[in-house]
Amino acid sequence: MSAGPGRVDGAAVALVATTAEVLAHPELGEGLLAPWERRRLAGIRVPGRRDDVLAARLLLRLCASRATGLEPGDVEPAQRCPGCGRDGHGRPYLPDRPGLGVSFSHADGLAAAAAGPGPVGIDVEPLTRRPGPVSVLRRLLPEYEVDAACAEPDPGPALLRLWVRREALFKAGRDDVRLTEWTDRRRAAVVALAGAAEAPVPSLSPGPAPSPSPSPAPPSGR
Secondary structure, X not given: OOOOOOOOOXXXXXXXXXXXXXXXXXXXXXXXXXXXXXXXXXXXXXXXXXXXXXXXXXXXXXXXXXXHOOOHHHOOOEEEOOOOOOEOOOXXXXXXOOOEEEEEEEEOOEEEEEEEEOOOEEEEEEOOOOOOOHHHHHHHOOHHHHHHHHOOOOHHHHHHHHHHHHHHHHHHOOOOOOEEEEEEOOOOEEEEEEOOOOOOOXXXXXXXXXXXXXXXXXOOOO
């Protein structure tokens, strides 16, 4: 049953998957994309990156579908840049569901997306990624948190967690929202979700589920 105009369900939906899992999903396919999205895909020359972008956009439709009751093909996201005010890039949103926040992320064979009431942001990174250099991270993240991470014997994992948290909050557009972080070891991914009031559904397909844990939102100052 489709949701009525303006309806927003109370539960948030967040999904994490490998790009291959998304592209093999029976409900999803490139034909669901709008013409402007297909034009953007056509401009991506690296096949792996193109697949990641496609997977993230399709996963966003699946999250919004589960949150609203719409079919994935009836979900029509748009994007608008808060900086320049132009459409076609920037923060995603659903024009016919103004109360439902949506977000997506992709990185090196991984995709993540979320939908839920109010501002929502999600970020995914491979467990092996190491953000840096530290001098740059100190300008982008709370300095005391970077220093605390660097005090650990292996600061890489802690710095990565700081990075995905900050990215999720940035995508949500607010720092004063709930922040949930988890590790999906099946997909070798670390994920942060900002702004959803409920615990996320952490994976696309059956398998051992990680345990999301709420974290206090870092102070402002991306």
